[in-house]
Structures are given as structure tokens and as C-alpha cells.
């Protein structure tokens with residue numbers, strides 16, 4: 123018996139060593155942790171339960187039968203993050219470059235199936251040379267099986283991808299279908315075709331980092347949601363994100379203990395809006411002052427900064443926040459901000475996370491760039507996402523809510539439950555100056571007359587009361603009491619149920 127136990131331990135030690143000391147050293151030399159070190163950091167200490175440690179590939183081509191390492195380049199299993207269950211796979215670059223064989227894919231598929239059956243998130247740590255070249259179509263089939271599971275799990279359990287090394291070719295499409303992608307600066311990249319192919323086909327010269335590094339994907343392409351300095355920081359942030367999310371779509375968002383007074387009054391908010399309506403202010407100040415303990419987890423902070431998206435807690439319960447940012451492009455809606463917010467709203471809706479919308483929007487950004495880029499379809503995504511979302515929706519207009527953008531930003535007409543406005547709100551078809559120029563086009567008169575017309579338009583529409591008269595605004599509130607009003611609104615909506623007509627699935631404009 124002793125021998126048998128020793129044999130098991132020796133096999134385990136072998137498996138844990140992955141590709142061996144030299145390759146582990148090389149991995150560390152690049153500033154990267156090993157697959158197992160990453161799992162240890164991601165999960166609560168001692169909580170990891172591994173599956174399939176001894177699985178090995180079955181390929182016999184190209185001399186592969188002589189190289190059958192345990193684990194086949196991926197560590198899989200489950201564990202907990204702050205006591206809540208998650209499933210995880212972590213590709214091991216030290217073993218055959220973390221390349222994906224049929225067996226490697228089979229291991230990933232097993233934990234994805236278990237995650238869906240048991241209602242827990244899947245976290246994938248990607249560090250791989252892609253399809254195992256020696257296995258040919260078997261490897262592609264393996265990827266296909268993972269892709270299909272990504273699709274089936276979408277909207278059922280949260281899926282998070284952490285890119286911590288190469289992720290190229292068709293391999294990028296698995297992370298692309300997950301809910302959140304985190305990358306590490308200078309050591310991870312994602313692209314469909316690498317710099318060499320790009321050079322051959324388009325004659326462009328570009329480095330891997332420029333083409334598909336963390337900065338590129340968080341600022342330019344918006345493929346990734348956040349970029350971090352190193353593996354340790356990225357994994358700590360995944361833990362923080364998981365704390366905000368429900369484990370599956372049948373659960374309410376998690377409720378954590380909170381140490382902040384729901385009725386906290388913030389008198390400083392009474393002066394947040396500048397006297398000059400064209401002056402910007404920082405919408406993040408309002409978000410921090412509404413949130414429990416001023417804790418805001420921002421998503422896509424570096425992309426389309428005219429729109430802010432992220433998670434806060436109110437009375438300990440997760441709330442998704444979507445807010446116009448007057449500091450950037452005056453908070454206009456455009457292609458990028460509409461896409462960013464629409465995807466976020468849809469995430470919240472599939473996972474029963476209530477949505478708080480903070481509105482200060484002068485309209486859609488004009489220009490050929492926007493129209494040629496399809497702002498009509500992209501803007502419609504956000505409109506559609508809000509209209510189909512059945513989770514509790516609370517909206518606060520702080521200043522401008524003009525034109526179509528007023529309707530899009532979770533207005534009463536898109537079935538928001540509570541629509542509040544600060545007394546500084548201006549709810550109108552457009553700004554007073556533009557309106558005057560159109561209404562009085564044939565008799566604009568001199569500067570004095572224009573000013574008088576503008577003033578009369580402002581008096582009529584540059585306030586929340588016309589909308590309040592019609593019930594489109596439920597209440598005009600004091601800025602200082604926003605946290606209290608919003609918290610109470612969400613508390614009253616905890617048992618909200620709303621059914622949409624049956625359909626196979628919708629046809630959101632893509």
C-alpha cells in the first residue's frame with residue numbers, strides 16, 4: 123500500500139511540474155506565472171479541486187507518442203472565490219506551448235459542462251500557442267466544441283477570460299464570446315492574424331503588442347475590458363469582479379454586508395452641476411457618492427470614455443451603472459459608447475443585475491464618420507438593449523436629456539421603473555439655441571431678439587417640470603438625496619417580475 127501511495131504522489135509531482143524546471147524558469151523570466159500559480163492566486167487558498175491531472179493526448183503522428191506529458195497543457199478544476207464556487211481552466215505554456223489538442227479541449231469542455239449544470243461561472247486563463255499543429259483537424263474540432271459551449275453557456279453562467287500569453291488565430295473566438303476579457307500589459311496578445319501575415323498581405327509593419335496587445339484592445343478595439351500590469355494584479359481584479367456577479371442566471375445578484383448608510387445625504391451634489399450649462403463636470407463623482415463605500419468597479423474604463431459602465435453596490439446588492447460622461451465629447455452618444463453601453467446593459471439583464479442610468483446627454487454625435495460607420499444601427503443597439511431589459515431600471519437625469527438620446531437613455535418610454543430628475547434637468551428635443559434658430563428661422567431678428575426667443579424656449583423646456591407634468595418623470599429630486607432615493611427605489615423593486623412576449627430569440631440590430 124505504501125508503495126502505491128508513493129507512486130501516486132510521485133505521479134502527482136510529475137504532473138505538477140508541467141513542462142519542467144527549465145520551462146518554468148523561462149515562463150518566470152518573461153514575467154509570467156505558471157498555470158498552477160495562477161490558479162492558486164485566483165482561488166481561495168486550498169480550495170482548488172483538480173480534474174484530469176493525468177490525462178494525456180492520444181496523438182501518434184510526428185513522434186508525439188514519445189511525448190505524452192500529464193495534463194496535456196491545461197490545468198482544470200473548480201474552487202471558490204470568497205467562498206463562492208467557480209470553475210477554472212488554466213493553459214500551461216510550459217507543456218507543448220499550451221497548445222490545444224483534442225484531449226486538452228476535452229478537459230476544458232468537461233469543466234464547462236459542469237459549470238452550466240451546477241450554475242457557477244467559468245474562468246479561462248489563456249496562454250497558448252493555439253491549435254496543436256501535430257493533431258490537425260482533431261485540434262480544430264476541439265476548439266469547435268469549446269466554442270459551442272461558450273455559446274450555450276452565454277447568459278446562463280458568467281464567463282470570464284484572462285489572456286496571459288499568446289491567443290491567436292481562431293483561438294481568439296472563445297474569449298471573444300465570453301462576458302469579460304482581461305489582459306496583461308506586455309505579456310499577452312490577441313489577433314486573428316499575426317504581424318508576419320499582416321506584413322505579407324497588407325505590407326503594414328506592426329509589432330505583436332501594437333497589433334493585439336492589452337493597450338490596443340482596451341483603447342482601440344474594445345475587444346478587452348481591462349488591462350493590468352502583471353498576472354497578480356489581473357487575477358486579484360478577477361476576484362473583485364466575481365464578487366459583484368451572480369453565479370448563474372437563476373440567482374439574484376450577491377448581497378454583501380455593507381457599512382454605509384443608505385440614507386446618506388451628500389450636500390456637495392447640490393452644486394455638482396455648473397452654472398454654465400456648457401461646462402463639464404465629472405459624472406464619476408456622482409457615481410462614487412451614490413455607491414456603498416464609494417466602491418465603483420469600472421468596465422471598459424479606457425474605451426469610449428463619453429460613456430461610463432460598471433458595477434456598484436447599494437445596500438450591499440450589485441447594481442450596474444450606465445452613465446453619460448460630460449467630461450468627454452460633452453457626453454454625446456456615438457457608435458462606440460452605444461455599443462459599449464448596450465453590451466453592458468444586456469449583460470446585466472441576463473444576470474438579473476438591476477440597472478441605474480445617470481443621464482446628461484446632449485444628443486448623438488453628428489458627422490459623416492458616425493453616419494458612415496452606422497451610428498443608426500449602433501445607437502439602436504442601446505435603445506433595443508434598454509427596451510428589452512426586464513430587470514429593475516432606475517434613471518436619474520442630472521442635466522441634459524435631449525432628443526432621441528433622451529428616449530434611449532432608459533426613459534420611461536423604454537419601461538424604466540423609476541425616472542428621477544434633478545431640478546437642473548433640461549428635457550427637450552434639442553438645446554434652446556438650436557431650437558430657436560429653427561423655430562424662428564424666417565424671423566430670427568437681431569441678437570437681442572434671438573436672446574429673447576432663446577430665453578422663452580429655455581423657460582418652457584429647459585427644466586424637468588413639463589416631463590413631470592406628463593408622468594414621464596416620476597419625481598424631481600434634490601441632488602443631495604440621490605443615494606437615498608435610488609436605494610429606496612431599487613429596494614422597492616426587489617420582487618419585480620416582467621414578462622416579454624414569447625419569441626425564439628430576438629433580432630437585435632448587430
Ligand code: HXC
Nearest residue numbers: 218219221251252253254255256262265288290291292293
Ligand atoms: C504544437 C506548439 C505550438 C502549437 C507552440 N508549440 N505552439 N506545439 N502546436 N500550436 C511548442 C513549440 O514547438 C515549443 O516546443 C513550445 O511550444 C514553446 O514554443 P516556443 O516557440 O519555443 O515559444 P515562443 O518562442 O514563446 O513562441 C510562442 C509562439 C510560437 C509565438 C506561440 O510557439 C508559435 O508561433 N507557435 C505556433 C503558433 C501557431 O501557428 N499556432 C496555430 C495557430 S492557428 P519545444 O518542444 O520546442 O519547446 C490556430 C487555429 C485555431 O490556433 C482555430 C480554432 C478554430
